[in-house]
Structure formats: structure tokens, C-alpha cells
Amino acid sequence: MxxxxxxxxxxxxxxxxxxxxxxxxxxxxxxxxxxxxxxxxxxxxxxxxxxxxxxxxxxxxxxxxxxYRAKAGLDGYYPKSVRLRYLTESAVERFAAAGIQPGFDHDLWPLLHRDALWAYYSTLVAAEPVAVSDATEFLAALEDLLQPHAHATGRWENHVAELVSTHVASSRRLDLLGLAAPLAGHSFASRKELDAAVVDYLDDDARRSALGESDPVKMAIGALHTGRAILKSAVADGGITDESWVGELRGWFESFVEGLASGPxxxxxxxxxxxxxxxxxxxxxxxxxxxxxxxxxxxxxxxxxxxxxxxxxxxxxxAMSPANRVGVSVSPFLRQLLADGLVRPKVMMTAEGTPVQTSGLDVQPHPYRVVGANGSVTPGMYALGLQLSSTQWGTAIAAEARPSDGRGYRSGQRTLRDADEIARDMLGLPLQK
The missing domain is CATH 3.50.50.60 (FAD/NAD(P)-binding domain)
Structure with a gap:
């Protein structure tokens, strides 16, 4: 060894x-x-x-x-007590029905942010009612402020913060973005002092994991984790703009949510x-x-x-896993395909209009035939799984087990469905809708 x-x-x-x-x-x-x-x-x-x-x-x-923060002790892959209210499959379908290509920061994140806030504070009221004054009134007011119609004002977060400051003990207020950076803003006189702070963080995080669905922090993270299943469908196949994919989904949210929901x-x-x-x-x-x-x-x-x-x-x-980027892959197979011009990386445009080479292959829509350097398509050549990372998000997980309560998400078996579509196309069979 x-x-x-x-x-x-x-x-x-x-x-x-x-x-x-x-x-x-x-x-x-x-x-x-x-x-x-x-x-x-x-x-x-x-x-x-x-x-x-x-x-x-x-x-x-x-x-x-x-x-990364440790996983909560749960009976299943998703917490049973978390039911997304705002970032739902029907909410995503409404964008498509209206002919809207949403942006992540402008349209999708505000919905998931609401779900995380509701998961946190509803769990806090149930698990630690003394931390919230007039809990019934607080939850009713919070529910009203989180309604998506408030999104049009652009100030719903400020209103929620005012409500929370009135009712919730300061030590129990949620700093969602801060959860992913527990040492941010702190300096340490020595490595020994740092070590003590990290141990305190680890002990607290493990304690929260043991509480499972009774811990507000872990349920806020549980909402983010559940929301990933919705986002995978929402952003796939051009579901969001290029600039939103590059600068928002992949730019900040991906590392943020992985640090919270993909831990040991x-x-x-x-x-x-x-x-x-x-x-x-x-x-x-x-x-x-x-x-x-x-x-x-x-x-x-x-x-x-x-x-x-x-x-x-x-x-x-x-111990860092190398990034999955086809343009710099050391795979002899991929390098030869690139050298021969049979495949090319997907290029997207940033908000500034700058072309950026992204991580995955350039492909046609379903069933994902690869696009060559000159824009042509090689018959019989398809992409599946990881190398679709510029067309799909979260390709590292090919399939998820269906939750024990029967709830399933369309993204849960995405790679298996893609494989079936490729097989049907190779056999000349019509693709299933």
C-alpha cells in the first residue's frame, strides 16, 4: 500500500x-x-x-x-420532513410554458432559497420553540413573506430578515451562505488555536447530524440537497442561459451546495x-x-x-479530485478524439460576451450525438454520463434509488434514460417521450 x-x-x-x-x-x-x-x-x-x-x-x-459538512442521519436519501414548496417541478414547468428561459440567480435560486429558509425555521420552531417568540404568528408571517409573488418586489429577503430579527434569538438565525464557510472572517493567533476551532466545528456538525430531521441546519441543507434534484431537470438541455450556467450555477452555487450536501x-x-x-x-x-x-x-x-x-x-x-474537463483530459481516448476533430468541448458565452470553453463535450439534443471540430456529427457516436457536463448538471451520479415513500424526481434516473434513448436510436426505434 x-x-x-x-x-x-x-x-x-x-x-x-x-x-x-x-x-x-x-x-x-x-x-x-x-x-x-x-x-x-x-x-x-x-x-x-x-x-x-x-x-x-x-x-x-x-x-x-x-x-465538507457531514451528512445528516436519515432513513433515506432525502429527508422525509422536507417538502419543497417553491422550487417544484410544476414551478419549473411554468417557465417553459410561458416561453421563459430562466436565469439561476434571478429565477431559480430565489425559489430554492425560500425552501431552505422554510425548512430551517419550521424545524427550529418544532425542535426548539423557546428560540422563537410567538412561534405560530412567526410561521404564518414567514409563510406569507415567502410566497413567490413577493419575488416581484425584489425585497422579500429584507422583509424576511426583519421578521426573523423580531422573533428569533440572534444565536439561532440562519446564515445560509455562511454555513459553507464556517471559518470565514476569523483569524487565528496560532495553528493550535485554529485546530481547536476546527474541532469545535466538527463536534457541532456531528452533533447536528445525529439529530437528523430534528436539526434546523441539517434540514435547511436537506432542502438544498432535495432542490438539486429539481435543478438537474430545470437547467438541462439549455434550460438556463449560457451566462447563468457559467457564472451562477457553476460559478458559485455548485461549490456552495457540494460543501453542504455532499459531505462524508x-x-x-x-x-x-x-x-x-x-x-x-x-x-x-x-x-x-x-x-x-x-x-x-x-x-x-x-x-x-x-x-x-x-x-x-x-x-x-x-487528495483533490481532478476537475472533469474534456479539453485538458489526460485520457488517451478523449485526447485522440479531440486531435482527430471528432469531438469538441462545448463553448458558452459569459455575461460579458466572452466565449468560455466549458467542461463537457458539445452535443446535439437527445440522444446526444457528439459534434466535431467543424460542426459536423459523426454517425453512431454518442456521449453519455460525465462528458455531458455542459448539457446536464450533476452528471457524477448516474441514478438514484427511489425514495421509500415513493417520491421520485425526473432527474433521478437521467443517465439510465439517456442510455435507453441512445440504444433506441442505434436500433432505429422512435424515442419515447
Whole structure:
């Protein structure tokens, strides 16, 4: 195993704190004989790490300075208590029926934002009623302010903020965008101080995950997660403008929602907190900058938000998944197709009118025949799955199991339907509507 090449106590820098990071973490700790046991005192969700003495010293870095938020403990893929009221399939269909090509920020995000707010505050009232004064009156007023007709004024968010400030304890108000950047705006006198802050974040996040559908934060995230299923259908096949796709959906929302709704199981957050308490793992801080000192043969990482010496190690593990971009793919197959002019990347226009090469292949509409460099179509050549990432959003998940309550979304089996359409086209059969 590649992780066995480094001696005990050696410092290892790890870049990226997504799901790959937790695989590395497991190999370098439990994989070397360490054990996690319940913390003394029986504190729920808190673990203690018993080192084997064979572990390296792990220093972890990511743009946020923390891992993605852990998944809530749920019975299914989506929280049963979350029912989208505003970003619904029927709402999306109304845009199409009216001949409107929506923008993400202007049309779709305000609806999903409403759903996240309602999920949070309705859960807060149910789980922690003392945090809200006149709860029944508050929810009725909130429901009225969230009605989509308020979207026309452009001030509905301000009205909601005023209502919340009147009724909700300041420590329980939702900062939705802030959930994805828990260390934003904070500076730390030392890496030790940073480590303590990250452990507090991990412990709190794991505690919330354990509460499942009783935690307001996790249900706001649950609304965003559920909303992704609607968005996948809404934005596919030119559903939103090019500039909205490039600058809004992919520009800010994708990384935002992934950091909240695509994290590890809560157990991994509990384990990471235990490793940090044991001194096996420490952190670099937000917005890390990496460098190589070739004369000293070391890698360095430093955060402007942490007033301490740079982290330094002879070894750097790249735990970030490479971006799926056909234009820079190292796949010999894709590179040859590009070189031969049989395929080309999809180009979209930004709001400034600048052409941008996007991540996926340029294709015709269903059943997604690929478009070559000169605009021609090669018979019998189709695209499926990941390489449709400029036509569909969220192509990494090919299919989702139908929820136990029978609710399903049209996007849930998109890749399977695409494969069926390609097969029918190859056989000369009509496409099903």
C-alpha cells in the first residue's frame, strides 16, 4: 500500500479535505493499527483515538479550512420532513410554458432559497420553540413573506430578515451562505488555536447530524440537497442561459451546495475530531497557499488567516479530485478524439460576451450525438454520463434509488434514460417521450 512508505511521526501534508481525504486519513491511522473508542464520560458522538505509534503527522488543508459538512442521519436519501414548496417541478414547468428561459440567480435560486429558509425555521420552531417568540404568528408571517409573488418586489429577503430579527434569538438565525464557510472572517493567533476551532466545528456538525430531521441546519441543507434534484431537470438541455450556467450555477452555487450536501458520514467528522484532539491531525487554515522549496526539498502551506509559521513537509498527498474537463483530459481516448476533430468541448458565452470553453463535450439534443471540430456529427457516436457536463448538471451520479415513500424526481434516473434513448436510436426505434 502506498501509504506504508512513510515512517511513523513523519509529517505529511494533504491537500483537499473532501471524500478522498477521509480515505487517506483512514489508511494512515486505522490502517496502521490505531483505534477509535467512545470518549470517556459516554458523550454521544465523541470518540477518542488510541494511536498505534505508527501514524505520521497529518496536516490537512482545503479552501474552506474544514471538511465538507457531514451528512445528516436519515432513513433515506432525502429527508422525509422536507417538502419543497417553491422550487417544484410544476414551478419549473411554468417557465417553459410561458416561453421563459430562466436565469439561476434571478429565477431559480430565489425559489430554492425560500425552501431552505422554510425548512430551517419550521424545524427550529418544532425542535426548539423557546428560540422563537410567538412561534405560530412567526410561521404564518414567514409563510406569507415567502410566497413567490413577493419575488416581484425584489425585497422579500429584507422583509424576511426583519421578521426573523423580531422573533428569533440572534444565536439561532440562519446564515445560509455562511454555513459553507464556517471559518470565514476569523483569524487565528496560532495553528493550535485554529485546530481547536476546527474541532469545535466538527463536534457541532456531528452533533447536528445525529439529530437528523430534528436539526434546523441539517434540514435547511436537506432542502438544498432535495432542490438539486429539481435543478438537474430545470437547467438541462439549455434550460438556463449560457451566462447563468457559467457564472451562477457553476460559478458559485455548485461549490456552495457540494460543501453542504455532499459531505462524508458523520462518523468521519467524529473520527477527524478525535484525531485532532490526539494531535495526529492538524490544519493549515482557509485559503491555503502552497509552495515548493527545492533547495530544502520540502512542501510548504500557509494561510493568511493563521498567524503562525507555514506548515512544512517532505511529502504532499494530493487528495483533490481532478476537475472533469474534456479539453485538458489526460485520457488517451478523449485526447485522440479531440486531435482527430471528432469531438469538441462545448463553448458558452459569459455575461460579458466572452466565449468560455466549458467542461463537457458539445452535443446535439437527445440522444446526444457528439459534434466535431467543424460542426459536423459523426454517425453512431454518442456521449453519455460525465462528458455531458455542459448539457446536464450533476452528471457524477448516474441514478438514484427511489425514495421509500415513493417520491421520485425526473432527474433521478437521467443517465439510465439517456442510455435507453441512445440504444433506441442505434436500433432505429422512435424515442419515447
Amino acid at each position: 502506498w501509504t506504508g512508505r512513510w515512517s511513523a511521526g513523519e509529517t505529511v501534508l494533504v491537500r483537499g479535505m473532501g471524500l478522498n481525504f477521509f480515505d487517506v486519513m483512514g489508511q494512515l491511522t486505522e490502517g496502521r493499527g490505531g483505534q477509535f473508542v467512545p470518549a470517556e464520560g459516554g458523550l454521544h458522538g465523541k470518540l477518542k483515538y488510541l494511536p498505534s505509534g505508527q501514524e505520521p503527522k497529518i496536516i490537512a488543508a482545503s479552501r474552506r479550512g474544514t471538511p 458520514p458523520a462518523l468521519r467528522a467524529e473520527q477527524l475530531a478525535a484525531l485532532a484532539r490526539a494531535g495526529v491531525v492538524s490544519f493549515v487554515g482557509p485559503d491555503p497557499r502552497f509552495s515548493v522549496d527545492r533547495s530544502q526539498r520540502v512542501f510548504r502551506a500557509v494561510s493568511a488567516w493563521v498567524h503562525d509559521d507555514a506548515a512544512e513537509a517532505r511529502i504532499l498527498i494530493e
